[in-house]
Amino acid sequence: MRQLISSRTAFEQAAAYSRAVVIDGWIFVSGTMGSDPETGALPPDFAAQCRNAFAIIEKALVEAGATLADTVQVRVFLADRADVGVLVPILKEKFADIMPANTTLIAAMPAEAARIEIELIARKGA
Numbered sequence: 001m002r003q004l005i006s007s008r009t010a011f012e013q014a015a016a017y018s019r020a021v022v023i024d025g026w027i028f029v030s031g032t033m034g035s036d037p038e039t040g041a042l043p044p045d046f047a048a049q050c051r052n053a054f055a056i057i058e059k060a061l062v063e064a065g066a067t068l069a070d071t072v073q074v075r076v077f078l079a080d081r082a083d084v085g086v087l088v089p090i091l092k093e094k095f096a097d098i099m100p101a102n103t104t105l106i107a108a109m110p111a112e113a114a115r116i117e118i119e120l121i122a123r124k125g126a
Contacts, residue, residue: 002022002023027066031077031117032119033049035056054068064122064124070122070124072101073120075105076103079108083115
């Protein structure tokens with residue numbers, strides 16, 4: 001059975017995608033920018049954007065019946081290579097005990113103020 005999880009943002013509706021899709025215990029979380037979960041605004045601070053993205057992702061995982069500990073792969077897209085130094089300790093905080101497969105890329109962001117986008121794959125009970 002296919003379960004669709006939505007954050008109910010206007011962008012999800014406009015672009016016709018789900019925050020996450022759950023199939024056979026696998027959870028595929030869409031690329032998630034660091035918008036403030038309450039206001040939708042992108043803070044200028046990179047660390048704040050990173051933490052916001054993880055908060056949105058963790059909420060989707062909980063709705064899917066999982067946690068960040070179930071992560072098997074994470075992909076991080078950065079607008080600026082200079083942010084790697086701030087990113088690495090946050091990734092360690094989130095994944096030190098999990099050690100998922102990881103890819104970090106430098107890429108243009110879909111929103112000009114966005115500095116990070118994170119997507120991940122999790123497996124319930126992984």
